[in-house]
Amino acid sequence: MDYFCGIDIGASAAKLVVIDRSGRSLAKATRRSGVDYAQAAEGCLEEALAAAGLAPHEIAGSLSTGYGRDNVPWAGGKMTEIACHGKGAYFHFRRKMTIIDIGAQDSKVIHLDAEGRRTSFQMNRKCAAGTGAFLEEIAYRLDLPLAALNGLAERSTKEIALGSFCTVFAATEILGKIRAGEKIEDIVKGALRSVVKRILEMDTVDGPLVLTGGVVAHNPILAALVAGSFGQEVLVPPEPQHVGALGAALFALEKAEKGR
Amino acid sequence: MSSSTERKDFDATRKMRAVMGKYFTELCQGPAEGKKTAWCTSVGPAELLRALGFNVYFPENHGAMLGATRMATDLIPLANARGFSPDICSYLTSDVGSYLKGESPIQKMNLPGPPKADVLVYNTNQCRDVKDWFQFYGREWKVPCLGIHTPRAIGEMDGALVDYVAGQIEALVEPLEQIAGTKLDRGRLKQVVGLSRQCTLLWKGVLETAAHVPSPITFFDGTIQMGPAVVLRGHSDAVDYYNLLLTELNQRVAQGIGAVEGEKLRVYWEGMPIWGKLKDLSTQMLQLGIGVVASTYCNSWIFEALDPADPFRSMARAYSSIFICRSEDWKERYIAEMVARFRVDGIVYHDAKTCPNNSNNRYGMPQRLQEKLGKPYLVVNGDLNDLRLYSEEQTRTKIEAFAEQLAQG
Numbered sequence: 001m002d003y004f005c006g007i008d009i010g011a012s013a014a015k016l017v018v019i020d021r022s023g024r025s026l027a028k029a030t031r032r033s034g035v036d037y038a039q040a041a042e043g044c045l046e047e048a049l050a051a052a053g054l055a056p057h058e059i060a061g062s063l064s065t066g067y068g069r070d071n072v073p074w075a076g077g078k079m080t081e082i083a084c085h086g087k088g089a090y091f092h093f094r095r096k097m098t099i100i101d102i103g104a105q106d107s108k109v110i111h112l113d114a115e116g117r118r119t120s121f122q123m124n125r126k127c128a129a130g131t132g133a134f135l136e137e138i139a140y141r142l143d144l145p146l147a148a149l150n151g152l153a154e155r156s157t158k159e160i161a162l163g164s165f166c167t168v169f170a171a172t173e174i175l176g177k178i179r180a181g182e183k184i185e186d187i188v189k190g191a192l193r194s195v196v197k198r199i200l201e202m203d204t205v206d207g208p209l210v211l212t213g214g215v216v217a218h219n220p221i222l223a224a225l226v227a228g229s230f231g232q233e234v235l236v237p238p239e240p241q242h243v244g245a246l247g248a249a250l251f252a253l254e255k256a257e258k259g260r
Numbered sequence: 261m262s263s264s265t266e267r268k269d270f271d272a273t274r275k276m277r278a279v280m281g282k283y284f285t286e287l288c289q290g291p292a293e294g295k296k297t298a299w300c301t302s303v304g305p306a307e308l309l310r311a312l313g314f315n316v317y318f319p320e321n322h323g324a325m326l327g328a329t330r331m332a333t334d335l336i337p338l339a340n341a342r343g344f345s346p347d348i349c350s351y352l353t354s355d356v357g358s359y360l361k362g363e364s365p366i367q368k369m370n371l372p373g374p375p376k377a378d379v380l381v382y383n384t385n386q387c388r389d390v391k392d393w394f395q396f397y398g399r400e401w402k403v404p405c406l407g408i409h410t411p412r413a414i415g416e417m418d419g420a421l422v423d424y425v426a427g428q429i430e431a432l433v434e435p436l437e438q439i440a441g442t443k444l445d446r447g448r449l450k451q452v453v454g455l456s457r458q459c460t461l462l463w464k465g466v467l468e469t470a471a472h473v474p475s476p477i478t479f480f481d482g483t484i485q486m487g488p489a490v491v492l493r494g495h496s497d498a499v500d501y502y503n504l505l506l507t508e509l510n511q512r513v514a515q516g517i518g519a520v521e522g523e524k525l526r527v528y529w530e531g532m533p534i535w536g537k538l539k540d541l542s543t544q545m546l547q548l549g550i551g552v553v554a555s556t557y558c559n560s561w562i563f564e565a566l567d568p569a570d571p572f573r574s575m576a577r578a579y580s581s582i583f584i585c586r587s588e589d590w591k592e593r594y595i596a597e598m599v600a601r602f603r604v605d606g607i608v609y610h611d612a613k614t615c616p617n618n619s620n621n622r623y624g625m626p627q628r629l630q631e632k633l634g635k636p637y638l639v640v641n642g643d644l645n646d647l648r649l650y651s652e653e654q655t656r657t658k659i660e661a662f663a664e665q666l667a668q669g
């Protein structure tokens with residue numbers, strides 16, 4: 001049996017998924033993209049192959065995506081992360097949808113029609129607002145590990161609004177909240193809500209919202225915040241951080257099927 | 261993927277370099293030879309200034325050179341420090357920075373740099389920034405700064421509007437005659453307007469060859485080839501050059517030679533060029549098989565209304581007809597016509613941070629036109645000159661994703 005592999009080298013993390021011909025995910029791997037994307041890709045591949053019990057020659061096709069898509073020597077093709085997140089999300093939810101992908105450096109709003117064809121997309125402008133980088137900065141300012149944000153926000157009992165577009169100004173605003181004696185968990189939830197607000201400004205939404213990306217994977221509370229802000233049904237696929245890599249693997253499979 | 265990522269240059273380009281070199285040489289030598297220099301905005305009354313014997317210099321062309329040579333990003337902060345915000349026109353700030361530092365791309369031609377103005381003449385048909393820009397130099401050199409104030413968001417052109425603008429152009433004659441030290445020769449003005457019209461029609465002919473599939477020319481070629489239309493309208497050198505270029509383009513069309521090898525997709529570029537990234541963008545488009553076949557920007561040097569029989573009113577009509585000073589409805593109709601005529605698959609809007617007047621994505625036009633025309637769009641965030649406002653990676657991904665989307669059919 002043939003297997004297919006998709007690798008998504010993002011600004012922060014490299015994600016890899018191995019699938020079979022039915023699209024079923026057999027193994028995945030994640031590691032920091034670091035400064036050597038080829039090495040990160042190689043490491044992910046070795047780890048996933050070992051987990052799936054596969055030999056390299058059993059991978060019949062592969063495709064890369066993400067910022068480092070040009071730096072994967074063994075990839076048999078490349079597509080943008082916009083295409084791959086669309087492909088991966090549609091695999092899970094076969095309907096018209098708006099995908100919101102929140103990554104480390106950028107956020108995307110992708111519209112698919114009922115057949116899974118992309119009708120339009122938007123990316124955040126040249127600004128970290130609404131991305132994982134914003135949350136990293138806030139965690140740093142609050143002297144918290146990034147992984148602690150979701151748990152803290154879950155305990156929040158009060159709405160605190162951060163008004164600034166700018167990450168630096170938002171961090172300054174937070175200093176003001178600390179001085180005012182606001183609780184850390186409420187400030188953290190305000191920061192997460194700020195991410196949602198920035199995305200709300202990017203584009204209109206149509207159909208159910210599908211959330212993908214590492215930020216949602218690590219902060220599941222975002223699903224509730226997005227649902228509240230947009231007033232729409234929110235769907236989160238399994239392994240949201242790996243949806244782009246899954247889409248890449250599905251494209252590799254599709255390419256192989258076409259070539260048959 | 262296309263087989264070639266090299267832009268195919270034109271044989272005529274060598275001639276263009278000579279024409280542009282002659283223009284800059286004469287411009288820089290002018291003051292020593294007793295010729296007066298008039299600075300003029302790109303859609304200012306160049307014909308009138310030329311007819312009065314001025315050497316005509318276009319600072320916006322210099323701004324584009326500062327962008328294309330990537331000198332701008334280092335020069336802009338100098339103007340910022342003098343009170344010109346980083347949020348205003350980066351042609352203005354890079355040009356003022358160039359003046360303050362005494363560095364110009366013109367010096368790379370072994371010429372001293374832009375000549376000082378004896379008079380500065382603006383037209384606000386483009387924006388208010390050109391007036392602020394010229395007034396800086398007016399104060400700096402204590403020379404007159406004169407201008408035309410054109411209404412904006414013009415829908416249908418009417419006689420009253422033409423009279424209003426024509427009256428302002430005629431009012432410039434007397435002060436300009438005093439500075440020039442000569443009386444306006446009305447016959448000469450008609451001749452210059454006639455040459456300008458010839459140039460415009462030839463330039464339009466050049467751009468319209470792109471309606472052929474495959475297109476023999478791209479927007480990126482156009483930004484280079486437009487030089488004579490920008491700085492030498494009203495001069496026979498521009499007419500001669502575009503006759504030559506048009507002949508070469510017609511040959512390409514006859515032979516089926518496309519500017520983009522294996523042209524797969526055709527795109528309209530709305531907005532300013534990103535001057536410092538033209539080569540990268542051109543290469544990426546070639547790699548993706550995308551022909552950027554038409555643009556608002558290159559079309560903005562088509563002044564069909566010029567009429568030597570009625571110089572002042574026709575100049576007024578021509579200068580006030582340009583895209584940038586028209587109403588939103590007019591702009592949408594214009595782009596819709598271009599999309600149909602050039603058989604365009606999608607539209608790229610450049611949101612230039614420091615040029616709101618040339619950023620037509622900001623009031624919902626892309627969404628309206630997509631609904632009306634069924635053509636996808638992409639917004640690229642950047643700037644004409646300030647590369648600090650441009651994200652290389654994000655733009656690359658956006659364009660690639662747009663190509664994927666267009667390829668869906």
